[in-house]
Amino acid sequence: MSRIRVLLADDHTLFRQGVKNLLAAEADIEVIAEVPNAGEAAAKAAELRPDVVLMDIGMPGFSSFEATRQIKKDRPEAKVLFLTMYDDEDYLVEGMEVGGNGYVLKDCPASQLLAAIRDVHRGGSYLSPRMLSQLVDDFRSRVKSNAQVPRFATLTGREKEVLKMLAEGQSVKEIAGVLNLSVKTVEAHKFNLMRKLDIHNKAQLVQYAIQKKIIQIQSLA
Secondary structure, three states: OOOEEEEEEOOOHHHHHHHHHHHHOOOOEEEEEEEOOHHHHHHHHHHHOOOEEEEOOOOOOOOHHHHHHHHHHHOOOOEEEEEEOOOOHHHHHHHHHOOOOEEEEOOOOHHHHHHHHHHHHOOOOEEOHHHHHHHHHHHHHHHHOOOOOOOHHHOOHHHHHHHHHHHOOOOHHHHHHHHOOOHHHHHHHHHHHHHHHOOOOHHHHHHHHHHOOOOOOEOOO
């Protein structure tokens, strides 16, 4: 049985060692390298071709999000799982936008981290249960503050397609390439769908997509 090859990127040596020891106890996972910053993570990912990159957010130097963008550009099949202390929706959305496959909080049980690694390696997505709950709570608050909930049915077929791709983390430029449209046209679709749904930022867009089951987020119950 081939093992899941993991690259670990975190600027705290003791934390890296703890995660490395945890993963070493699993028969189907191996840590092939560990690095203290995002710049080295991008370089090592290109050199060693890991299956999964465990990426901290907020390391000194090169942005973890830019490193993820570079890794996904060089090797789209590589999975990037953010492992962070930040339970912040904006970080979550930005992580998805640059191509991240999951978002796990550092205070989670070991079982959640292991499940996340295996889920993203199989091609799924993983969202920390606490982050998922926070998104749902925020969406419910939005619903309560509005007498009428925007309807998905008001969108055109193309707008629904763009909505799904945006929620999955693709950029406007990437969507334009996939759909063979101009960037200006995709921007227009994005503007129209956000206006129709009364959505004003990326976090709300992702919340709406999850609530309507336009995208699927796997989490540990």
